[in-house]
Amino acid sequence: LVGKSDPFCVVELNNDRLLTHTVYKNLNPEWNKVFTFNIKDIHSVLEVTVYDEDRDRSADFLGKVAIPLLSIQNGEQKAYVLKNKQLTGPTKGVIYLEIDVIFNAVKASLRTLIPKEQKYIEEENRLSKQLLLRNFIRTKRCVMVLINAAYYVNSCFDWDSPPRSLAAFVLFLFVVWNFELYMIPLVLLLLLTWNYFLIISGKDNRQRDTVVEDMLEDEEEEDDKDDKDSEKKGFINKIYAIQEVCISVQNILDEAASLGERIKNTFNWTVPFLSWLAIVALCVFTVVLYFIPLRYIVLIWGINKFTKKLRCPYAIDNNELLDFLSRVPSDVQVVQYQELKPDPSHSPCKRKKNNLG
Structure with missing residues (x-):
């Protein structure tokens, strides 16, 4: 209402969370911050939330974006339209991010077959x-x-x-x-x-x-x-x-x-x-089932399951197929991760020209 805000960002990747400094009394803040995260799962989603700092009470929500790591183009400065808390529709504002993701495809593939990391802080389910x-x-x-x-x-x-x-x-x-x-x-x-x-x-x-x-x-x-x-x-x-x-x-x-x-x-x-x-x-699986009799496959599977706790007492019991499917987004998540098209006038190049002018 007064044409001013005190915005800051919260950047989250699973249970890692970092904050920017607050830019006071500014509707076009520039943080110019570089954050580095250790990627444990390439199927994680980077969440960037913008808040308006209020010294007298809790910060006001301004907008949020959720970016799957696999959808990132390295070295590209991109304008992301801020969404509401449910990530279903736009709010006012665009945030510019430049992201680089470096990972090993083989290790990432193997990581897909083990349980996902659970977030420590999650919103409590409520009836709706x-x-x-x-x-x-x-x-x-x-x-x-x-x-x-x-x-x-x-x-x-x-x-x-x-x-x-x-x-x-x-x-x-x-x-x-x-x-x-x-x-x-x-x-x-x-x-x-x-x-x-x-x-x-x-x-x-x-x-x-x-x-x-x-x-x-x-x-x-x-x-x-x-x-x-x-x-x-x-x-x-x-x-x-x-x-x-x-x-x-x-x-x-x-x-x-x-x-x-x-x-x-x-x-x-x-x-x-x-x-x-x-x-x-x-x-x-096709090659294995074609060349190896089913009894041998079941025997190997059973020996592995029965001896798993003996070999690795602290191993987490898991189902590789369900762990794989847990990385695939549902239709709701597809909508939440979908990027909204920004206004063409909000491109980084035009923004720089306007600032020079």
Whole structure:
């Protein structure tokens, strides 16, 4: 209102957090700070939050950006449009960052198969009608894919379309007669390759989830309404048990929906690094299953699992497949990490010319 602010930045990478100094009474601050982080996981997300310092009370939120490390172009000074707290829509302001990421691809790939680092400071889950509805819709979409696939298979048995049923019957006989275990990763490998050629040929089958995006945009407004309603009625404060159950259901729906979306986004090449890693893994599995009998593979797996605690008493028990999928962003995270297009007049080059003028 007075045309002034006292902005400072908080830069976070997992549990590492650094602050800039405050530039007082300035709407166009220049920090010119260089920060260095030790990257433990290349799939981490760099978060930069801008606050307005207030000496009498807590700092006011001005804007935030979340930048996946794998999306960074080294040495490029880039303008990032600041977003709201939910990272769903723009707020006023643009921040200029120049970032360099140096990592070893082999070590990063191996790191993908172990558990993610958990953040020590996370926002406490709270009940939200909009969030509960959004998670229900996301889960429903994943379940509907399986239901539609089941209906499609059943229609082949019912001969609703004779040519399709005949083709499915011939394919069934061929596959069952010639089936080998190595064909399972081979089919997944072919699916990944097919989607890759669709993308490079311009026939990208990835579609933005408008339902999720629209609900994300409305979430902040709905949350504010929920807060006001809860303050007036005092309903949530009176029935803590129901609130805890609803939060549990809300979180379970989120986990179920996220798992389905992460699998889809792996095959949709949402994060090329992870899709290439999946191709390498599937190639290895195909070759191993082709040349090594299944009993030997199960035997090696069982010996490793039974002796893991004996060999490494402090090792964390994990599932490599789930650890891999945890690095793939869900549809909600894809929206949050999506960069908003800045005003062309906000480019760094034009900004320098204006300052010289």
